[in-house]
Amino acid sequence: MRFKELRNKRDLTQLEVAEYLGITRAAYTNIENGKREADYNTLTMLARLYKVPIGDLFDFDTNTVEQKKDITKDAQLILKLYDSLDEKSKAKAEGFLAALADQDKS
Numbered sequence: 001m002r003f004k005e006l007r008n009k010r011d012l013t014q015l016e017v018a019e020y021l022g023i024t025r026a027a028y029t030n031i032e033n034g035k036r037e038a039d040y041n042t043l044t045m046l047a048r049l050y051k052v053p054i055g056d057l058f059d060f061d062t063n064t065v066e067q068k069k070d071i072t073k074d075a076q077l078i079l080k081l082y083d084s085l086d087e088k089s090k091a092k093a094e095g096f097l098a099a100l101a102d103q104d105k106s
Contacts, residue, residue: 002057003032006050021045040101044094053090055079 007017018028021042030036038046047054082093 001032001034001038002059003046006046006052006057007032010050012049017046017049020049040098044098047094053082053087054094055083 007014014028014032015025018025021028023042027036031038031042043054043057046057050057082090085093
């Protein structure tokens with residue numbers, strides 16, 4: 001994850017990011033250090049805060065995702081399709097996926 005790198009580029013503190021996310025600084029620190037996984041909504045909020053596509057929050061280059069053996073073929077396809085979208089369409093796709101995820105929880 002590139003959370004710390006992106007946070008530092010925006011000159012934000014962990015506390016400022018945590019307050020934006022509505023969580024404690026300790027909870028955000030755990031996310032940033034990889035001790036806690038960020039859920040989809042948190043990833044979406046971080047991408048918006050840092051003004052980057054969600055894929056840019058991760059350490060891999062989606063242009064070479066087919067070389068990553070630990071990513072499923074379905075995930076590779078989704079990343080390729082997502083990267084082909086313009087920013088407006090990416091926002092719509094993120095909203096659609098969030099709605100599907102919420103629907104699956106109920």
